[in-house]
Amino acid sequence: MVQPAIAFEHVRKEYPTAGDRSGAAVDDLSLDVRPGEVLVLVGPSGCGKSTTLRMANRLVEPTSGRILLEGDDVTHVDPVQLRRRIGYVIQDVGLFPHRTVAQNVATVPRLLGWDRRRTAARVEELLALVGLEPSRYARRYPHELSGGERQRVGVARALATDPPVLLMDEPFGAVDPVGRRRLQSEFARIQREVGTTVMLVTHDIDEAVRMGDRVAVLSSGAHVEQLATPLEVVARPATDAVADLVGRGRLARLLALGRLTEADVDTGATGPVVGRVALGAELGDVLGAFLAAPGEGAGARVEVLDGDRVVGSATSATVLRALRRLTDASHGTDAPPLAAGADRVGTLPA
Numbered sequence: 001m002v003q004p005a006i007a008f009e010h011v012r013k014e015y016p017t018a019g020d021r022s023g024a025a026v027d028d029l030s031l032d033v034r035p036g037e038v039l040v041l042v043g044p045s046g047c048g049k050s051t052t053l054r055m056a057n058r059l060v061e062p063t064s065g066r067i068l069l070e071g072d073d074v075t076h077v078d079p080v081q082l083r084r085r086i087g088y089v090i091q092d093v094g095l096f097p098h099r100t101v102a103q104n105v106a107t108v109p110r111l112l113g114w115d116r117r118r119t120a121a122r123v124e125e126l127l128a129l130v131g132l133e134p135s136r137y138a139r140r141y142p143h144e145l146s147g148g149e150r151q152r153v154g155v156a157r158a159l160a161t162d163p164p165v166l167l168m169d170e171p172f173g174a175v176d177p178v179g180r181r182r183l184q185s186e187f188a189r190i191q192r193e194v195g196t197t198v199m200l201v202t203h204d205i206d207e208a209v210r211m212g213d214r215v216a217v218l219s220s221g222a223h224v225e226q227l228a229t230p231l232e233v234v235a236r237p238a239t240d241a242v243a244d245l246v247g248r249g250r251l252a253r254l255l256a257l258g259r260l261t262e263a264d265v266d267t268g269a270t271g272p273v274v275g276r277v278a279l280g281a282e283l284g285d286v287l288g289a290f291l292a293a294p295g296e297g298a299g300a301r302v303e304v305l306d307g308d309r310v311v312g313s314a315t316s317a318t319v320l321r322a323l324r325r326l327t328d329a330s331h332g333t334d335a336p337p338l339a340a341g342a343d344r345v346g347t348l349p350a
């Protein structure tokens with residue numbers, strides 16, 4: 001088996017100041033983060049997400065249990081070495097206000113004693129990576145940047161020494177919804193490019209399913225309700241708590257996450273052809289092709305292509321069947337019917 005990038009083994013955290021009434025912030029968490037994946041922790045406020053993240057880089061010490069970074073117990077790693085191996089990005093970024101963008105990004109390389117030339121080259125490379133033209137941004141101060149730009153600098157700074165692991169705590173939380181979308185997809189590109197393992201905390205289920213290779217839905221005490229791919233979490237919530245979180249908007253999420261597979265394709269349909277889609281298209285795009293041809297009736301179909309080859313067609317009934325396949329309880333856990341939770345709120349309060 002591949003060695004996890006981070007492994008939590010029966011980790012528990014009790015805050016001494018929390019008093020008797022509350023249970024442990026993290027009760028008994030065991031979780032592996034695989035190398036190269038984006039693992040998202042999502043759950044309601046106070047369920048222990050940030051505490052979990054901060055134990056990985058020793059901003060918080062566990063009460064018991066072990067955390068291994070690429071096999072090394074983090075409590076045995078020198079904290080300076082540890083921070084070099086783990087980048088950390090938080091909501092308010094925490095840039096040094098009296099240092100320029102370039103100086104902020106150079107923080108860790110300077111601590112590590114890199115020479116001027118190597119540091120400058122790395123800063124330039126990182127600013128370009130996060131989409132900030134070095135000649136325009138390097139000399140600015142944080143107050144001369146937008147929230148989204150500050151967040152990019154935060155990501156560049158966290159990646160400065162090319163750490164194998166990046167921890168992100170509500171990294172896009174302070175950015176408006178449109179900027180947030182853009183940052184999310186840009187970050188996904190950066191992550192693919194550098195291959196860093198990411199553990200990301202959010203309370204926003206949409207962000208979780210958009211960003212995660214896997215999603216861990218947590219409840220109080222960092223109890224893992226479900227740990228699965230975004231599609232599995234949305235299509236087949238394992239518990240009521242997950243169903244509640246996925247709640248309203250579940251159908252829209254399924255249409256975005258679900259894909260047209262070979263098994264869905266119809267080879268006998270004969271209705272009028274209103275468009276073409278590729279095998280593997282998002283189910284929402286398949287439906288969209290019918291919406292774009294409003295004059296056609298229920299028998300209309302789109303041709304399905306595998307490369308250049310037409311392998312069959314899909315009708316609106318095909319999409320329904322695919323949705324049923326995805327949510328079919330016989331494939332996994334007891335999923336509630338698709339309409340369940342339609343009146344529930346998908347995003348929890350911060």
Ligand SMILES: Nc1ncnc2c1ncn2[C@@H]1O[C@H](COP(=O)(O)OP(=O)(O)OP(=O)(O)O)[C@@H](O)[C@H]1O
Pocket residue numbers: 015016017018022025043044045046047048049050051052203350
């Ligand atoms: N320094 C601390 N001292 C005492 N209790 C704390 C401390 N930090 C967190 N807690 C408590 O531990 C629990 C988990 O907090 P944590 O910040 O990990 O949750 P979270 O899921 O990240 O929440 P949020 O989404 O609101 O940031 C909460 O009940 C919180 O009040």
